[in-house]
Amino acid sequence: MTPEIAYDELAPRLSRWPDVEAHDLVAADASDRLILAEAGPVAGEIVVIGDRYGALTLSLLRADPDLRLRVHQDPLTGERALAANAERIGQDLTGRVTWHDLDASLTAGAKLVLLQLPRGLDALDEIAGVVADHADSDVRIVAGGRVKHMTRSMNDVLGVHFRSVRASRGVGRSRALHASEPIRGAGEAWPRSVHTDIDLTLCAHGAAFAGASLDVGTRFFLEFLDGMPHAESVIDLGCGTGAIAAAYARSRPAARVIASDRSSAAVASARETMRANGLADRVDVVRDDGLGSRPDGSADLVLLNPPFHSGAAVTDAIAPRLFADAARVLRPGGELWTVWNSHLRYRPQLERLVGPTRQIGRNRTFSVTASRRR
Numbered sequence: 626m627t628p629e630i631a632y633d634e635l636a637p638r639l640s641r642w643p644d645v646e647a648h649d650l651v652a653a654d655a656s657d658r659l660i661l662a663e664a665g666p667v668a669g670e671i672v673v674i675g676d677r678y679g680a681l682t683l684s685l686l687r688a689d690p691d692l693r694l695r696v697h698q699d700p701l702t703g704e705r706a707l708a709a710n711a712e713r714i715g716q717d718l719t720g721r722v723t724w725h726d727l728d729a730s731l732t733a734g735a736k737l738v739l740l741q742l743p744r745g746l747d748a749l750d751e752i753a754g755v756v757a758d759h760a761d762s763d764v765r766i767v768a769g770g771r772v773k774h775m776t777r778s779m780n781d782v783l784g785v786h787f788r789s790v791r792a793s794r795g796v797g798r799s800r801a802l803h804a805s806e807p808i809r810g811a812g813e814a815w816p817r818s819v820h821t822d823i824d825l826t827l828c829a830h831g832a833a834f835a836g837a838s839l840d841v842g843t844r845f846f847l848e849f850l851d852g853m854p855h856a857e858s859v860i861d862l863g864c865g866t867g868a869i870a871a872a873y874a875r876s877r878p879a880a881r882v883i884a885s886d887r888s889s890a891a892v893a894s895a896r897e898t899m900r901a902n903g904l905a906d907r908v909d910v911v912r913d914d915g916l917g918s919r920p921d922g923s924a925d926l927v928l929l930n931p932p933f934h935s936g937a938a939v940t941d942a943i944a945p946r947l948f949a950d951a952a953r954v955l956r957p958g959g960e961l962w963t964v965w966n967s968h969l970r971y972r973p974q975l976e977r978l979v980g981p982t983r984q985i986g987r988n989r990t991f992s993v994t995a996s997r998r999r
Contacts (some may be wrong), residue, residue: 626687627661627662627688628662628664628685628687628688628689629658629661629684630688631661631683631684631685631687631688632658634681634687635653635660635683635684635687635714636652636653636657636658636680638710638713638714639652639678639683639710639711640652640678641704641706642706643702643705643706643709643914644678644700644702644706644849645744645942645943647669647942652664652677652680652706653677653882654771654799654800655771655797655798655907656770656771656801657681657684657769657771657801658739658797658799659793659796659797659800659801660741660767660768660769660797661684661685661739663767663793663803664737664830667685667737668689668692669692669693670692670695671685671693671695671738671739672695672696672697672731672732672735672737672738672756673685673694673695673697673739673740674696674727674731674738674739674741674758675697675698675699675740675742675743676698676703676707676739676741677698677706677741678706678707679703679707679710679711680838680881681739681741682694682707682722683710683711683716685709686716686721686722687714693720693722693747694723695725695731695735696722696723696724696725697724697726697727697731697889698724698889699748699832699888699889700887700888700889701886701888701889701912703791705721726889726893727752727755727830727890728755728997729755729758732755732758732759732760733760733877734760734761735756735759735760735761736760736761736764736765736916737765737767738760738764738766738767739766739767740752740766740767740768740769741769742769742770742775742802742882743831743832744774745831745832746778746782747829747831748838748890749779749782749783749831750782750785750786750812750831751830751831752831753766753782753783753785753786753787753804753812754786754811754812757786757787757807757808757809757811758807758809758810758927760807762807764805764806764807765803766783766799766803766804766805767801768783768802768804769800769801769802770799770800771798771799772799772800779784780792780802783802783804785808785811785812786807786808786811786812787804787805787807787808788808789803789805790802790804803942816828816829816830816837816893816897817829817836818901819837819838821838821839821868821985823839823844823847823872825871825875826898826901826902827867827894827898827901827904828866828894828897828898828900828901830890830892830893830894831890832888832891833865833866833888833890833891833937834865834888834891834932835865836866837866839879840865840930841931841990841991842964842965842991843868843869843930845870845964845986845990845991845993846869846928846930846991846993847868847869848986848994849962849986850872850873850876850987852985853928853962854926854960855879856877856880856925856959857876857880857881857925858881858883858923859873859874859880859883859925859927860882860883860919860924861882861883861884861885861928861929862885862915862916862927862928862929862951863887863930863931863932863947864879864886864891864892864895864910865886865891865895865930866895866898867884867890867894867896867899867908869905869928869930869970870883870884870895870908870910871898871899874903874904874907874908878907879905880964881907881909883906883908883909883910883919884899884907884908884909884910884911885913885916885919886912886913887912887913888912889912892910892911895908895910897917898956903989915946915947915950916950916953916954917950919954920954922954922956923954923956924954924955924956925959926955926960926962927951927955927960927962927963927965929947929951929961929962930963930965931944931947931963931965932944932991944965944969945978946978948963948971948975948978949978952978952979952998954979955979955998957998958998959997959998960995960996960997960998961979961996962985962993962994963993963994963996964991964992964993964998965994966991966992967990967991971992971994972984972992975994975996976996979997979998979999980997980998980999981996981997981999982994982996982997983995
């Protein structure tokens with residue numbers, strides 16, 4: 626059985642759980658099938674990067690019982706979805722799949738890398754560099770995506786790290802890019818850092834939201850830092866590069882802060898941010914799906930700039946899940962402070978899921994609110 630035929634059999638059975646699910650959000654699409662078809666013969670040990678919910682990995686395992694896969698998925702929810710889908714279809718991953726950070730352990734000696742193209746060029750640059758620097762000199766990358774999310778700049782980024790880059794013909798509104806002949810040591814190193822105008826150094830890996838800069842929502846949120854409660858146990862939920870956690874910890878030396886994100890790139894970035902600002906001993910950075918690992922009633926204050934993307938899709942379904950998680954983890958009387966795009970009208974949900982909510986500030990784009998746990 627070829628991997629693309631295995632994909633045809635498996636794709637209808639795959640789920641996005643525990644990620645957001647909706648009628649217009651799918652667990653697999655034509656770009657997964659195209660990557661598998663364009664890969665050609667597969668054998669030995671293969672590297673899979675960016676497999677969203679397991680379509681690539683599980684199709685490869687089903688097609689060849691002797692394959693061994695090294696896998697990197699940035700969101701923790703992707704790892705859990707792959708494992709859940711494997712259980713659903715009866716696929717044993719033991720001894721056949723290992724998960725890795727985006728580093729030499731992932732790509733060392735690899736001859737074939739299958740990649741779901743990331744949304745951002747910085748993320749692609751870091752991935753391409755890790756492959757080019759550590760994989761076999763004969764390595765091939767087969768990278769695919771939906772045409773509507775691809776740009777010619779992706780070819781240029783791959784061209785920094787590989788001498789040969791070509792595109793396939795479009796199939797099913799998807800296209801694959803092929804890269805080979807790696808150039809070792811090309812491009813700038815990751816993570817990258819910037820000392821911002823709020824006197825914090827932010828560090829960022831390629832896939833971290835907003836890179837090593839303050840996004841506009843976080844910048845507005847931090848205008849209200851002085852008015853936030855002085856709390857002993859604080860969580861920066863969806864911490865990104867760690868700007869909110871670092872700013873709060875610096876302004877409240879007695880606080881113990883947890884910075885949490887599902888993204889491995891965000892967690893690695895936030896750890897670097899804490900080290901760069903001398904806060905590593907007071908801010909614990911953890912990778913978690915929401916606040917799944919935190920006990921009930923364990924925090925006095927949760928700070929949140931909620932995401933509104935699931936992969937390439939824009940959705941308003943993520944924030945309410947985070948509001949509910951915050952409510953569970955907050956002690957009675959504790960507060961959730963959050964910044965959100967005003968047009969999303971989250972206040973009724975905050976009132977329902979957390980408790981009485983007051984507006985702290987508002988500008989043309991964002992609202993900042995504080996919700997007290999009932």
